[in-house]
Amino acid sequence: xxxxxxxxxxxxxxxxxxxxxxxxxxxxxxxxxxxxxxxxxxxxxxxxxxxxxxxxxxxxxxxxxxxxxxxxxxxxxxxxxxxxxxxx
Amino acid sequence: xxxxxxxxxxxxxxxxxxxxxxxxxxxxxxxxxxxxxxxxxxxxxxxxxxxxxxxxxxxxxxxxxxxxxxxxxxxxxxxxxxxxxxxxxxxxxxxxxxxxxxxxxxxxxxxxxxxxxxxxxxxxxxxxxxxxxxxxxxxxxxxxxxxxxxxxxxxxxxxxxxxxxxxxxxxxxxxxxxxxxxxxxxxxxxxxxxxxxxxxxxxxxxxxxxxxxxxxxxxxxxxxxxxxxxxxxxxxxxxxxxxxxxxxxxxxxxxxxxxxxxxxxxxxxxxxxxxxxxxxxxxxxxxxxxxxxxxxxxxxxxxxxxxxxxxxxxxxxxxxxxxxxxxxxxxxxxxxxxxxxxxxxxxxxxxxxxxxxxxxxxxxxxxxxxxxxxxxxxxxxxxxxxxxxxxxxxxxxxxxxxxxx
Numbered sequence: 486x487x488x489x490x491x492x493x494x495x496x497x498x499x500x501x502x503x504x505x506x507x508x509x510x511x512x513x514x515x516x517x518x519x520x521x522x523x524x525x526x527x528x529x530x531x532x533x534x535x536x537x538x539x540x541x542x543x544x545x546x547x548x549x550x551x552x553x554x555x556x557x558x559x560x561x562x563x564x565x566x567x568x569x570x571x572x573x
Numbered sequence: 574x575x576x577x578x579x580x581x582x583x584x585x586x587x588x589x590x591x592x593x594x595x596x597x598x599x600x601x602x603x604x605x606x607x608x609x610x611x612x613x614x615x616x617x618x619x620x621x622x623x624x625x626x627x628x629x630x631x632x633x634x635x636x637x638x639x640x641x642x643x644x645x646x647x648x649x650x651x652x653x654x655x656x657x658x659x660x661x662x663x664x665x666x667x668x669x670x671x672x673x674x675x676x677x678x679x680x681x682x683x684x685x686x687x688x689x690x691x692x693x694x695x696x697x698x699x700x701x702x703x704x705x706x707x708x709x710x711x712x713x714x715x716x717x718x719x720x721x722x723x724x725x726x727x728x729x730x731x732x733x734x735x736x737x738x739x740x741x742x743x744x745x746x747x748x749x750x751x752x753x754x755x756x757x758x759x760x761x762x763x764x765x766x767x768x769x770x771x772x773x774x775x776x777x778x779x780x781x782x783x784x785x786x787x788x789x790x791x792x793x794x795x796x797x798x799x800x801x802x803x804x805x806x807x808x809x810x811x812x813x814x815x816x817x818x819x820x821x822x823x824x825x826x827x828x829x830x831x832x833x834x835x836x837x838x839x840x841x842x843x844x845x846x847x848x849x850x851x852x853x854x855x856x857x858x859x860x861x862x863x864x865x866x867x868x869x870x871x872x873x874x875x876x877x878x879x880x881x882x883x884x885x886x887x888x889x890x891x892x893x894x895x896x897x898x899x900x901x902x903x904x905x906x907x908x909x910x911x912x913x914x915x916x917x918x919x920x921x922x923x924x925x926x927x928x929x930x931x932x933x934x935x936x937x938x939x940x941x942x943x944x945x946x947x948x949x950x951x952x953x954x955x956x957x958x959x960x961x962x963x964x965x966x967x968x969x970x971x972x973x974x975x976x977x978x
Binding site: 492539540542549570 | 583594595596597598599600601602751754755757758761762765768774775778858860873875878
């Protein structure tokens, strides 16, 4: 099982902030989340790509700098969806 | 009420004007939507003229309702006709706004004054931010004035000189292992867990960003309510350039000015926004930040795509000077105008120089460049590029020998 954390802005759809779920990689995780939460896919995927406004981190590292959707997951990994806000 | 909603910049969905920053429909960033009829009825050039000598002279344009501002005196800084630098670069009408003279020595006082005032208005219990230095100093000072605890997240190994200010004002400075982007991610998570804390560049971001619009108002006011032909703005996240653009648009909306300003950006070589403008491609985040200009080194700029859009829409351009050019820019400004700016200011001057050399800025254009911070904070980073002192014995002959060189 991996641990997944959603930002407040997901709660309208997910109704919860933290879940545990089985997934081998980020792509499988997303597929499972899309199946579980109605409306998430339409919001997160634009023109076949992940929206640039949400970053996905695995154990604190942006998946862009890992293997993207192919990033492998193992038990107890922490996956966080975080709004892309930086700088000022 | 001046502020009627927060509005998604992407899909347009509106939200009540609370401490929100992300759209729940498309996850896009939010911005403040104003009641322009209300503002137009209240604002006037005469009222501004009589107002305080700070950003709060433009209070009618700022997203604050009925609360006393936390005002350390941010803004309304020196507006200078840069004759010497202009001559050096071949410009007849070059002006500078010198924000190195703000209360905590950077333009961040403009945004922080608005954000901390908003935190007070919301009744928040603490304020915070992720910072590469300037924001930390500014937030700590304003938090002290507002009697609020401050939590500042900085990357591990940050130069002590950059956090002395934060520490002296009594902020809790949290040094996070990793880069700025790591510190920022953690701060975002903390903001998510503590909705009654105001993270100025995260959950107060829509309001915070508005503070920089005052640079546009000041520009126009000092030019007797005319718009400049072109401006040059340093870019990190791109938020500053976007805000200055919105400021000019606001002034047109209330019929204070008309015309268009060409918006140019400057960012250290290798960073995403300037790269995207120059290549014509998308703003793509970068992981490795090689520049010594830490205050502009943001790998994943939140407002990058909007800044690029504005630059292109207004017919501007972005330049990406090297570190060496930026250091030369710092020295050039210091030696021509007597202003010691931080490296980000050097990027602006170096970017301006390139824009003139490329013929993108005309000799007679009225140009305003924004000098956003003070050089003393990052003095150690340029010291090795300066001439050494001249060492002599305490004898008149030795000095005379020096001046005979």
